[in-house]
Amino acid sequence: MANSNSYLYEALMAKTAQKETLKDEEIHLDDISRVKVLSPGRQVFKRFIRNRLAVFGSMLLIIMFLFSFFGPLFYRYGQKQIFYKFDKQNVNYGMAKENTAYNGYSIDSSIEIERPVVNAINSNIKQMIAKGQDHAVLFGESGVYALQKTGEEIYVLSQLGTAPVCTLGSGTVKVGVYDSIRKSISFSGAEIPGLVEAASSIKGKGGVVELEGISYTFTKGVGKSFDITAEMSGIQYSGEVPENGFEEALEQAVQEESAAFFFSETEFITKANGSMTEVFRVNSEAPARVFSRLTADTRQLGQQVSEEFRVGALLATADGSTFSADSRTFTVAYKDDVLTVLDEDGNEYAEFTVFSVRRYTGEDSMAYDLKKAIVEHIAGMEAAGLKTDSLVYALPQQAANGEYVYDDDGNLLYNDSEMTISRRDTGEYVINAEQVIYVIDMFSPPTSKHILGTDGDGFDVLSRVMYGGRISLMVGFVVVFLECFLGIVMGGLAGYYGGWVDMLIMRLVDIFYCLPSLPIMIILGATMDALRMDTYIRLLIMMAALGIMGWAGVARLVRGQILSLREQEFMVATEATGIKVKDRIFHHLVPNVMPQLIVTATMGMGSVIITESTLSFLGLGVKHPLATWGTIINSVSSASAMAHYAHIWIPVGLLICLTVIAFNFVGDGLRDAYDPKAKR
Numbered sequence: 081m082a083n084s085n086s087y088l089y090e091a092l093m094a095k096t097a098q099k100e101t102l103k104d105e106e107i108h109l110d111d112i113s114r115v116k117v118l119s120p121g122r123q124v125f126k127r128f129i130r131n132r133l134a135v136f137g138s139m140l141l142i143i144m145f146l147f148s149f150f151g152p153l154f155y156r157y158g159q160k161q162i163f164y165k166f167d168k169q170n171v172n173y174g175m176a177k178e179n180t181a182y183n184g185y186s187i188d189s190s191i192e193i194e195r196p197v198v199n200a201i202n203s204n205i206k207q208m209i210a211k212g213q214d215h216a217v218l219f220g221e222s223g224v225y226a227l228q229k230t231g232e233e234i235y236v237l238s239q240l241g242t243a244p245v246c247t248l249g250s251g252t253v254k255v256g257v258y259d260s261i262r263k264s265i266s267f268s269g270a271e272i273p274g275l276v277e278a279a280s281s282i283k284g285k286g287g288v289v290e291l292e293g294i295s296y297t298f299t300k301g302v303g304k305s306f307d308i309t310a311e312m313s314g315i316q317y318s319g320e321v322p323e324n325g326f327e328e329a330l331e332q333a334v335q336e337e338s339a340a341f342f343f344s345e346t347e348f349i350t351k352a353n354g355s356m357t358e359v360f361r362v363n364s365e366a367p368a369r370v371f372s373r374l375t376a377d378t379r380q381l382g383q384q385v386s387e388e389f390r391v392g393a394l395l396a397t398a399d400g401s402t403f404s405a406d407s408r409t410f411t412v413a414y415k416d417d418v419l420t421v422l423d424e425d426g427n428e429y430a431e432f433t434v435f436s437v438r439r440y441t442g443e444d445s446m447a448y449d450l451k452k453a454i455v456e457h458i459a460g461m462e463a464a465g466l467k468t469d470s471l472v473y474a475l476p477q478q479a480a481n482g483e484y485v486y487d488d489d490g491n492l493l494y495n496d497s498e499m500t501i502s503r504r505d506t507g508e509y510v511i512n513a514e515q516v517i518y519v520i521d522m523f524s525p526p527t528s529k530h531i532l533g534t535d536g537d538g539f540d541v542l543s544r545v546m547y548g549g550r551i552s553l554m555v556g557f558v559v560v561f562l563e564c565f566l567g568i569v570m571g572g573l574a575g576y577y578g579g580w581v582d583m584l585i586m587r588l589v590d591i592f593y594c595l596p597s598l599p600i601m602i603i604l605g606a607t608m609d610a611l612r613m614d615t616y617i618r619l620l621i622m623m624a625a626l627g628i629m630g631w632a633g634v635a636r637l638v639r640g641q642i643l644s645l646r647e648q649e650f651m652v653a654t655e656a657t658g659i660k661v662k663d664r665i666f667h668h669l670v671p672n673v674m675p676q677l678i679v680t681a682t683m684g685m686g687s688v689i690i691t692e693s694t695l696s697f698l699g700l701g702v703k704h705p706l707a708t709w710g711t712i713i714n715s716v717s718s719a720s721a722m723a724h725y726a727h728i729w730i731p732v733g734l735l736i737c738l739t740v741i742a743f744n745f746v747g748d749g750l751r752d753a754y755d756p757k758a759k760r
Contacts, residue, residue, distance in 0.1 A: 127753040134749020140742035144735070148549030157540040159547035159707050163530070164538065165521040166477060166485075172440040173475075173499065173513035176454055179434050182235065182371040185391045191239050191368040194220040201227070201371055205235055217339040217349045224349065226340075226365060231397035232419075233434060235371045241364035244268070245322070245348065248330060249356035250313035258282065258298060258306040265308065275308075282306060312356070330359060370394045374419065374432035381447045381476075381492075385430060393421050393432065440511075447476075457501060458509055467503045472496060477516045485518065526727050533727050535715050537705070541728050548707040549735065555623055555708075556688045556743075560681045562627025567634025568677070572665045574635065575642030585635070592632040601625065605700030615706045622701055626691065630684075637680060641673040675750075683747030686740035693736055709736050 128134055152159075182202050197220045204227060208216050214229040217240075224240045247253055256267040258279050265276050275296065278289045286298040286306050298306040315327060326343055333341035333350060334357055340349045347362040372394050376385045389410070392403035396412045397419060403410055410429060411422045419432040435458075437451040438444055450473055457471050474494040477485040485493050499513040520538035524530060532541035574585035604625055608618050646669065659667075689709075695701035696710025697717065704711060712732045716725045 125753070128749050131749040131752060133745045134753075137742040137745025137749065140738055141746065144549060144553065144739050144742070148546055148553055151546040152543065152550075155543055155546060157543040159539065159543050160705050161540065161543070162538040163521040163524075163534055163540065164518050165524070166516050167519050168495070168497075168514050168516050169519065170512055170514050171517070172510070173515060174437060174439050174446060174454075174511040176435065176437045176458060176501075176509040176511065177507060179373040179375060179436050182233075182373055184237070184369045184371045185387050185394070186369055187236075187367045187391055187395070191366055193225070193237065193239070193368055194223060196220065197223075197225055197237075198369075201235075201237065205371065208235075215340060217351075219351055224360065225368075226349075230370075230395070233373045234394050234397055236367050236395070237369045237371065238365045238367045240349070240362050241366075242349065242360035242362055244318040245359040245361050246315050246317040246330075247312055247356050247358050248315050248334065251311070251354050251356040252309050253312045253316070253356065255296060255308040255310050257301065258308055260304045260306065279306075279308075367395075372432075373434045375434075375436045376421075376430050376432055377437075377444075377448055377451055378430040379428055379448045381445075383430075384444060389421075389430075393419070393430075450475075454499075454501070454509075454511065461501065461503070469501055471499045471501060473499055475499075475513060475515050477518070523725055523728075532731055533725075535712070535725075535728055537715075539705075539707075541712070541731075544707040544712055545709070545732055545735065548709045548712055548732070551619070551702060551706065551708040552689050552692055552710075552736075553739070555619075555626075555692045556685045558623045559626045559630065559688045559692075560685050562624070563630045563634050563684070564677060564681055566627070566631035568638055568670055568673075570631065571635035571638025572642060572670055575639040576646060576665050576669065578643075582639070586639070589632040589635050592629060595629055597629050600629070601695055601700050602698075605695070605698075615703050619702050619706070622692075622695065626688065630688075634677070634680065637676060638670070638673055641676060642669050645669055645672055679747050679751040682743055682750055685747075686743040689736065689739060689743075 182205055184198065184201065197218055200218070204216055204218060208214070208227070208229070216227045218225040218227055218237075224242050226238045226240055228236050228238065230236050254268050255272065255275070256265045258265050260282065263276065263280060265271075265279065272291070274291055275289070278291050278296075279298065281287070282289070282298045285300050289296045289298065294310055294312070296308055296310045298308055301307045315330075323344055329341055329343045330348070330350075333348075338350070340347055340362075342348070349360050349362060351358045351360070370391055374394070376390055376393070378385060386406055389405040392405045393410065393412055396403040396410075400412060403412070409424055411426075413420050413422060415428075415431075420428055421430045421432075423429040433455075435455050437446060437454050439446055453471065453473060457469065461467075461469050473496070475497045477493045477495060487493055495516040497513045497515055499511055502510050502512070504510060521534050522536050522538055524534045526533045530540050530542070532545065535541055535544065570585050570589070574582040601622075604621070608621065613621070642665075692701055692708065693710035693713070696708045697714045699714065702708045702711055709732050713729045716722055716728050722729060
């Protein structure tokens, strides 16, 4: 078999050497130069371009390649570029409620308050309000505290430095702890002379010591220590006896159940302990925290106040004085029974109220006038007995990051919004509003800016279609190349050698024919999902898997062609001339199979693209945000989405159909061009 002038020359030389005569007409070597013979490649090309469908398919493929590979170079948007727009949306805008809890702010951070004391502040304040008290003493595990009302809804918690004075009543009193190793006593109150010496006789599990008519009981404690208790009655002083009249003042305080009383300009506090009352002298008082139901609302939008400002304003209400905070000086005053803070120029800077109006996130970023309007509207709702009502107010526009939007002159941009105020059973008011915010431009229809609109992630669809075409076409070519490479190698070896090599390779082909491709790809996709594999590595693995599972058909085709070609005369000539086996297979046999391979590869390209699109549509192929035609359709895979966003999936579906049809047209044209007899 000869397909070129060189083959014709070799055949004529062989005929001349054997002195045979051609049947039709004798051809001399000198006449060959005068014969015009078209090469096989040109003949195939002429037959191909005469096929209109093949030419149409070729033009379609050229357009697809230009669109996918060169289109993104000139298009203004990228495949991962997110677009935003201003849109009015109903959002959970804010919440309004009357503060019922007293929040604490630190006056002196160096003073540590016991957690149980802080947790019980609200209940203690409510008890003080119920009893009409302005002062209360709180006892912790290791400290004593005073809670003092300094203003309307303002309470200051101070840490007290105390010393025991005496006990009143009858009962068991803890005297101290005796360390039998060090022979010392840690007294709970004043030191009792002679008790250390008397305790030296205590051993084992403890005992009782009599001293000045009082029985001291030693009970085994931790390690080598003993707890010392004593039965007391009447007034038992722990140290220095106060001046005359102290006992009368103490008895009056006990009768009035007063937690504190003054005597000789000294404050004393009492602590009831069963049938006994312990009395302590206050030596020092250090304010630690201030508690209040009041919240600060500034006049300027977005103006935040520091804890230093809150503490200074709340403490200054005791005498209506000025205070310094944040390197500024402020003055407090009551206007219409509202605690108001004035700045250095006498302008109203902020006010403290028990009604808190905040954004739904808890941020204090609502305009002062809006807060007042909401509070007044809620008051009207309560008077009318309404649980739900609406309020129209101009709200500022916001960007995606929550920041306000300004015009070129630095002024806030506002839009009228209808706000719905609803009361919950818990007493809180929820505020919903249609606010103009800067949001992702999702599923916008086709416009001059976005020719095919945007998808659910705010990406430009046309840009995604271009980049998706790159991936889909690249997958088709890489997979087909891998199939052909493996098929040519395995099929060439099987067809040439035959025997056990042929049997082994063909059984391997049968195995690959039996592999369930879709379940394998599902398992592979789930594994890559679990491993959270990189998108590009995932793409390479998917192409390799498709190529490995698809080479069997090419191998069978190559084997069949080589089995018929290896017995031809030109193969006998290659064997006689001593050409190497690999050169016989890949330089003489395989080139004669290339026409059939080209047709098979061209027609198989479309099926690979459909397979890739199907896998990506099912979520088993390329992952977001990398675009393929399959993932683009997957973004609107539900029935309702397909009905509403046809501008996304219809163009992609058409591109897939046209590309597959174009490859089929080209494949049919190549088949007819290489084998015109088959067409007839």
